[in-house]
Amino acid sequence: MTNALEVKGLRKSYGEKVVLKGIDLYVRRGDIFALLGVNGAGKTTTLECIEGLRKYDGGTISVNGRIGIQLQSAALPAHIKGGEAVRLFAKWNRKPADTSMLAALGVDSIANKQYQAMSTGQKRRLHLALALICDPDIVFLDEPTAGLDIEGRISLHEYIRNLKAQGKTIILASHDMAEVESLCDSIAILRDGEIAFAGTVIALTEKIGKHYNIQIRTGQGLETYESDDIRASLITILKSYEEKDTIIQDIRVDRGSLEQHFLKIAKGE
Amino acid sequence: MNGFLYGFTLQWKLDLRSRTMLITCYAVPLLFFAVMGGIFTSVMPESKETLIQSMTVFAVTMGALIGLPPSLAEIYRSDIKNAYQANGVPLSLGLILINISAFVHLLIMSAILYVLAPILFGAKIPEHLETYLGGLVILIAVSLSIASIIGLAVKDTANTSMFSILLFIPSTMLSGIMFPSEMLPQAFAIVGKLFPATWGYKLMTDSAFSLQTLCPLLGIFLIAVILCGVLLKRIRTR
Structure with a gap:
């Protein structure tokens, strides 16, 4: 299997409302892939089904490798410190409790800072650090740069490129098209629970170019x-x-x- | 140190950093003890016989019912559970660690009352230490199990306080710790038997374990544990 991810005929409904109408997705190993769509298109549901956080009604999902997940809506207890969170998740995953990855993400200052006192950007990077603890082959990033300033965005983009250079597959959901254009190898656009476009960024620009x-x-x-x-x-x-x-x-x-x-x-x- | 032990020590530290737990487990019970202990023993000198037990039941009921649910709601009614699930930490870990940590806090508080009551108010040390300690451990476990239901079932943090107080007030008023159960109207006495505080207090003041007192506590505990399992499964299966 050369694909890091294969999704075939994924279906999901919430009661009467059909959110995913049998979608197919393929992500090549080592690619940076973005799932795009307007609000309510089904991006988060798709990602949560793939990540195993949500049950789905039909279809198959094959994930080839360990996954690390940075959710858009994630939080930690108000009084936990950054270093403690890294150690807790590392110990639970039987990995070395190494807080140096906070420094690699430019947030070593949060090792002794309580979660409630962190800025949005610091929280996002802490959650990214937690997602990387288990040395995943596939990293899911949901709106990774939301709430970050320009400097933060640039350094996080650089970090994501480094992850790709290490051979990791990155799957991200984003609204920031500049981010997608500069980072991604391939994309899929969801419309009303169906894939409206799947291919490379270049193919997208050529399609309507x-x-x-x-x-x-x-x-x-x-x-x-x-x-x-x-x-x-x-x-x-x-x-x-x-x-x-x-x-x-x-x-x-x-x-x-x-x-x-x-x-x-x-x-x- | 493995993940579970680290999680426990971390939860212990988080509890100490959290004002809610400190207030409900230590500050308010100690204040209540200081005020009511003085009043009880001066108005009814015979209350010295059971002062340790009654103050302990109050502290345990308060610490568990008022202190625990907000900590659980913080995890299970917020995005924290998402971070746990996403990063390979079992969803039940929070429930287990918070309960164990609260159990230790309540034991410490009970020990403080055990030491201070005789010194400050001349309270009598329980004659039957084994039933007192056994009753204390069971009461803490049962109270925490009920508090866990509130923390897992109530959909938002604000409502946990309301449900906690709705259980806490009758627990303390009808359990016999404020005034003898025999003085209560029969209807209230029957309602009082629904709460673990009533049976815990009875167990801690009895001379020996009796099935009649143990069974209701174990029954409540069993039902609460099953309900917690169901609620946790519902939270996990989205």
């Missing part, structure tokens, strides 16, 4: 055009300005952000 935004600034203001044939559109638009004898101050052409592409697929537009 023929769509262009054209912005032209003149003395009268800014005008925006959309086009699927950039060459023909530009010729037509420029000709029309020439005919009107309007001086063009600035022209910008872009292929649209990954965020726009994502929203189009996720919302079925």
